[in-house]
Ligand SMILES: C=CC1=C(C)c2cc3[nH]c(cc4nc(cc5[nH]c(cc1n2)c(C)c5CCC(=O)O)C(CCC(=O)O)=C4C)c(C)c3C=C
């Protein structure tokens with residue numbers, strides 16, 4: 001494990017500094033040198049003693065497996081590790097919270113925590129108050145926190161444990177044949193993230209896997225650290241070019257689930273009898289608004305995690321009742337419920353006498369296990385009549401757990417620097433910036449201060465200037481919020497944006513990750529003749545399952561069978577009436593894993609059998625799933641390529657990657673506005689899905705969707721000629737509020753572009769509907785039925801908003817337009833020629849397909865192939881391969897706006913440069 005040496009923080013560092021170190025909010029003061037790992041701690045590499053040497057007061061955890069101590073890992077084969085390490089220096093960055101190392105550190109540590117905009121979220125207009133608010137709250141809270149830290153020895157054990165975790169993880173990864181260095185990056189105390197990044201630079205790391213030590217993702221933990229990393233990466237040339245990938249959460253990994261189940265199982269055995277023992281999961285809470293307003297997936301992931309551990313325990317015969325509750329609430333706002341203390345009271349009142357507490361949101365012992373659970377909650381439980389109280393130890397350096405983390409890192413390595421993440425898409429693979437950018441897409445302002453960690457009271461310190469300032473600001477916000485019963489600030493300072501996208505973008509991330517995986521696999525096979533990638537999905541009630549199948553002739557996969565790669569997304573997959581919780585992680589067969597240089601740890605057949613016991617999934621079944629995209633590897637121009645490790649010449653490593661730089665910059669290339677794009681789509685189609693409010697029957701009031709035909713009038717307002725016999729017509733008479741979804745293709749697929757108009761329709765009497773009828777029949781002359789007696793006319797006269805989502809699979813941009821913007825926009829004049837122009841662009845010319853020639857001319861990069869798939873008056877989109885890397889979605893803008901097809905043809909010729917002359 002490496003620790004950072006002396007540190008000169010970059011521009012992003014100021015926010016992380018505690019008050020004592022920051023005389024002014026904008027000043028940047030060098031941090032004290034980061035001390036190396038405590039030399040008094042037993043070194044696992046040499047110690048023969050074993051055991052988790054950090055003697056926690058109540059830790060009954062299993063001793064560190066002797067395997068780890070006595071070098072369980074085989075020697076590193078020279079052909080793999082050594083040669084790879086020579087070409088590439090691999091780093092692993094462990095993200096964690098950090099904790100005070102003495103009682104004097106408590107207030108500055110709290111200051112750093114509350115100065116974090118992902119912990120106290122202020123709107124931009126109040127951001128200047130953050131240091132003052134952090135100062136006030138940390139001062140108010142410090143005495144209470146000091147009591148807690150005093151009770152566990154006057155300091156937090158987090159640093160020691162995390163550094164030991166880093167040590168054994170580094171060892172475990174090396175034991176699996178991959179040389180690497182593991183770094184610790186704390187968010188609020190030493191070794192600070194900035195220090196770790198400085199060390200990474202000094203060590204010349206070229207590929208980095210970022211691994212938060214939080215099993216479940218939360219905006220307030222992993223999200224906050226990633227945001228800090230983003231700032232550091234932005235402000236530093238070396239870091240900006242560092243190839244990296246992030247493992248956002250890993251609670252669903254079988255290795256982790258099993259390790260947790262082992263701990264519970266071992267602790268359960270210590271009760272006289274397991275009968276009547278309540279398995280009580282206690283997670284660190286977050287304010288409810290994080291989940292409900294800001295889309296934090298924390299609660300969902302926590303519940304899924306508990307479900308997986310309980311399922312594993314049941315398999316082992318432990319069938320006890322369990323509860324999940326949330327602890328460590330701070331401040332007056334509502335946090336996730338049920339609260340741990342209330343649940344303890346309730347269970348005790350119901351007669352529960354034996355409780356086994358499982359701390360679940362964190363993997364190390366810390367103040368909240370050692371003090372809050374072991375002391376406060378224990379006392380509470382016993383006062384309520386619980387007679388047998390035990391706690392499961394934290395995982396710390398549990399060998400099975402560390403081994404699984406090592407596998408997670410190795411599995412992530414193929415994605416390091418993946419170009420998919422750097423593409424134009426909102427897919428957050430591979431890079432912190434792209435990951436966070438996708439969360440923040442369209443974000444207009446920071447989320448509101450829905451949580452204020454504030455304790456009411458006038459203390460001496462509150463008389464300080466900054467304290468007074470903070471008090472005033474907090475009081476104002478609180479009064480507004482309590483008097484209205486709502487999150488007033490949210491209304492005042494802008495709509496909540498940003499984090500709520502997280503769930504959606506994470507799903508898209510996973511889909512795309514799979515796609516990349518499959519392409520990587522294809523690249524690695526010697527002969528891709530006839531190979532194809534299929535990305536399919538099956539939808540079940542509200543949830544979805546993404547299936548990715550790679551099929552190839554036997555020989556192509558180096559002797560292995562054609563293999564599927566599967567991704568089962570979160571939620572429940574209902575298959576042949578067997579609802580089963582599913583984990584979410586890409587699964588690969590051992591053969592495929594090997595072909596991709598991944599460790600063959602996940603065994604899909606085993607997992608799938610668990611998941612879908614009565615529904616075996618094989619490649620035939622996968623192919624039968626609805627296919628969204630099918631890419632023939634040959635036609636997509638995938639030449640067999642050198643393995644990823646050799647993609648960039650060594651001389652370039654650590655330097656700026658021109659392809660990546662281009663792809664990032666290319667995101668700003670001109671495109672149609674969302675209003676124009678929506679308007680174009682609505683204008684170019686006559687079929688959509690109309691959602692109304694059902695007006696009668698047992699489904700009264702429920703949303704009712706129907707496929708309808710419509711025609712857009714000259715302003716883009718949809719006109720409907722619909723029969724009185726249809727249920728949606730009655731519904732519209734009762735309540736004109738509706739929405740119309742217009743998909744790009746008639747057979748709607750999840751990946752398709754689509755526009756959505758939301759508004760209120762007006763019913764027109766036949767006599768007044770002359771213009772509507774005329775406009776309708778002008779576009780749909782065959783629709784003679786609109787003159788039947790039961791037909792009525794409606795038009796969406798009052799449009800509230802229009803949204804547009806573009807090609808979720810490749811380009812993946814989404815956004816909305818106001819009614820005014822939508823009505824003022826014009827349909828794109830080139831749209832109607834889109835398919836034929838694309839086909840022209842993909843035709844071969846001397847020197848390759850036209851689009852590839854243009855891509856080469858325009859980017860100046862080594863373009864090996866490009867395939868145009870969308871065109872409008874401002875340019876065209878293509879999937880492009882650079883020196884065998886990619887394919888990446890890029891935008892190739894025209895020199896001027898086209899108004900006709902001829903314009904486009906002329907500009908295409910111009911863009912081809914000399915190649916056009918040769919072709920002609
Ligand atoms: C997954 C774990 C954690 C989440 C989620 C989380 C959110 C969160 N925390 C606070 C406020 C405080 N947290 C404090 C300590 C602390 N928090 C976590 C983990 C999560 N926090 C850990 C592991 C620790 C302990 C560190 C240690 O020193 O051992 C503290 C300081 C301790 C205290 O005074 O109680 C505060 C304050 C908020 C507001 C929040 C979500 C918005």
Ligand SMILES: [Fe+2]
Pocket residue numbers: 284328
């Ligand atoms: Fe916390």
